[in-house]
Amino acid sequence: METGSPDDTGTAGTADAAGRATPAAPGDEPVWTGLPPGLLRMRRLLLVVWLGLLTVAAGLLPALFLEPLWAALALLPLALLAWGWVLLERNWRSWRYAERADDLLISRGVLWREETVVPYGRMQLVEVTSGPVERHFGLASVQLHTAAAATDATIPGLDPAEAERLRDRLTELGEARSAGL
DSSP: OOTTOTTOOOSSSOBOTTSOBOOBOTTSOOOOEEOOHHHHHHHHHHHHHHHHHHHHHHHHHHHHHSOGGGGGGGHHHHHHHHHHHHHHHHHHHHOEEEEBSSEEEEEEOSSSOEEEEEEGGGEEEEEEEOOHHHHHTTOEEEEEEESSGGGOEEEEEEOHHHHHHHHHHHHHHHHHHHHTO
16 A cells, blocks of 8 residues: 555544544654545546547547548557556555644655645645535545745645635634634
8 A cells, every 4th residue: 555545544542423534642752644536537527628639639639631541640649548547546646644733744655755834833724625516526625824835835625614614614714723822
């Protein structure tokens, strides 16, 4: 199993009645939460639509206006489709987040792992966004804004109810932590 897969949730922390991970105590290993499979389905559908159109164009146009042998150009987008199919899953498995006592961890990346730590007291704005394609698949993204632009972070492809719960919780924790500054 790859690091960061949704099944790789760690060993510390507890779960609430809905099965969601609750923050671990300080010093414990964080409880990682992976992204829902709807995000992978959405991204794969977009890959198939765009590369499917490119495959048709690369196969039909040369065959119509040149010689039929040129229709073999359609194999290149098909190869890209197969490669992209695998890469999208690896990328999806690499995304995860964990709520800790004082901060939120976001981890992503297959070749270059990136882990972002956003302290609750530094959060200025937490947004939930959902574009038309995301809404169709029942997904939403949580965007975190801090004073430093380099630490802005996003968690894509969450269930809208989980995104709103996370927004409310992060806002509540952010207000509590910033009041103490």
